[in-house]
Amino acid sequence: MKPFSALLSSFRSFSTNPVISNGGKPRTFDRAMNIKWTDQQLQVIEAVKSCQSVFITGSAGTGKTKLIEEIVKVLRKIHGKQGVFVTASTGIAACALSGQTIHSFAGVGLAEADSGTLLTRVLSDKRASKRWMNAKALVIDEISMIDGELFDKLEYVARGVMGSKSDASKAELVWGGIQLVVSGDFFQLPPVAKLNDRKFAFEADCWDHTFQFQAALNSVFRQSDLEYVRILEGIRKGELNAEDEKILEQRVLGNEDELDNTVVRLFPRNVDVDRVNQKRLHELGEEIVVYEAFDTGTEPWKSQLNQGIAPTRLQLCKGARVMLTKNTNVKGKLVNGATGTITGFVNLRKGKVKKICRYDGGMILPLVKFDSGHEAVINASKWEVTEGDEVKAGRLQLPLVLAWATSIHKSQGMTLDKLYTDLSRAFGYGMSYVAFSRVRNLDGLYLSGFKPSSVKAHPKVQAFYKKTFE
Missing domain, CATH: 3.40.50.300 (P-loop containing nucleotide triphosphate hydrolases)
Known part of the structure; x- marks a missing residue:
């Protein structure tokens, strides 16, 4: 051919x-x-x-x-x-x-x-x-x-x-x-x-x-801060001006310890995310509740579920910072990326069950107080792998992940109220923009190691958009 x-x-x-x-x-x-x-x-x-x-x-x-x-x-x-x-x-x-x-x-x-x-x-x-x-x-x-x-x-x-x-x-x-x-x-x-x-x-x-x-x-719905929308477009295209650089420099923290628990830390590597989340989880000293995902389907379809956002094994406890990974109540602002704190666990049936998998004796679910002020019991959600109109595999798991930290890759599609990222780390093309654009407004952005050189767009991408859309 x-x-x-x-x-x-x-x-x-x-x-x-x-x-x-x-x-x-x-x-x-x-x-x-x-x-x-x-x-x-x-x-x-x-x-x-x-x-x-x-x-x-x-x-x-x-x-x-x-x-x-x-x-x-x-x-x-x-x-x-x-x-x-x-x-x-x-x-x-x-x-x-x-x-x-x-x-x-x-x-x-x-x-x-x-x-x-x-x-x-x-x-x-x-x-x-x-x-x-x-x-x-x-x-x-x-x-x-x-x-x-x-x-x-x-x-x-x-x-x-x-x-x-x-x-x-x-x-x-x-x-x-x-x-x-x-x-x-x-x-x-x-x-x-x-x-x-x-x-x-x-x-x-x-x-x-x-x-x-x-x-x-080009109609932006995530950010309502018009100044930040303008700055983001400059970051996206790698075209920051001196005024915008000064504005971003004002978002640099002198000490990371100044951050409160509501700020999500973004890292380019999963190993850093896991290190921070596990450390903070065990520092709470609370009893850890383990939620094991319930998967259906056959290989190789089931293996694709492990590439998604829902973990095979989720560890939670009272006081843990968590993030929603699915829209569960848009009107109630319970959307993908919403963060909050677990205030306790609710027994849906009699008996103390510490895992959900093939559960039939009862289960407990986390009660989350979200930073928006809403409080909700989080029930399991389903993720599916489909082929045309046929469901090939599915995963039942809580739509939550630990949220002291997350990766830049996993944050795509999320909207965060507050985030912190260290730009002194190895950032490639587009990474700074993905990180910055997760947050709703400039007031929710906290930086470390900011240098204008860390904000860059690939020349080939710049040329393609100029040729095609300008």
Whole structure:
């Protein structure tokens, strides 16, 4: 089969439609759910309804995830549940959307082999080839962490499978005729690769020929502090001015001990997160209650649950600082990233049960006083790995994690009231922006080791956004 580069002449008349606007006045799209969309978001939804492939990007907090959730509903109405596959570059993002990782969907493993070898592997895998054949629409979230070479390999596999198993003419169509909805911000975390070998997804040969519609969302909902929104955009693009540098320098602490318990510490490495959380947990001297996750399904699907935000084993005690990892009551401000303190445990049935797993004799649940003032008993939530319309694996666990510290990677998608991060540590492209953009306003930001040089955006990303959206 021809590589994509050999098909470029077939797509000379193909053009994308990049869109960037001021967002317009919010409009009510779904009165039943009381969801308000901007005119710009509605343009994206209409493009999806017309079966166009779209790329959705934008600053942190512009509602990309909510829009993707709505788009999945739209796609399922068009193609049926069995024809829509929801994926993401990471397990955390995939679990948040009740989907699967793109590697798992595609059946390409680590995708280190060349395109031809990967196609042969997928064609010999009945389950993987069936997924591709059933796919009418493919959603890929957190695209910034997908390498450009992988993006081209996936496109090649899509054409190869669709052309050999479905309709030979589809081998000449980009992505074999599958409708793509891709979301993410390239100014955030980049692909995991050696610096010199890094190739962004937008550098893939097939990128410009994949999308008929590209939109950069710019109405920020997470932050209401307009000055901070402006500063964040400068951090995102690596374009801090002297005035903004002075403002950020005022957020530098003289001593980390000045922080109170309500401030979440962000680290680039999980080992630092675990060290801080375990140390603070045991310093409380309270009896520790252990919650073991209850998993269903079979391998390799169950293993994907371990890549998500819900832990296999969760240790809690009275006085522990915790963070919600799911929206449980949006009106009550109990949302992903909300922090609070465990004030006690509630017995739902008689008997003292210290674990939830295959429990049938009773259980106890934590009572959390959130920093917003709300108090709630936190019950178990479910995370699922789906393939089309079929649930392949599920995990029942409390939607909580210890919150004295968390990692920058795990904080993606969260909204925090207060955070502290040490910028003297090794920060790569996009890490500072991801960290800064988790917090609602400037007053909730606490820094250590701040240097303007730690705020940087990749030149290739800057050039791509300027070319596509400016």
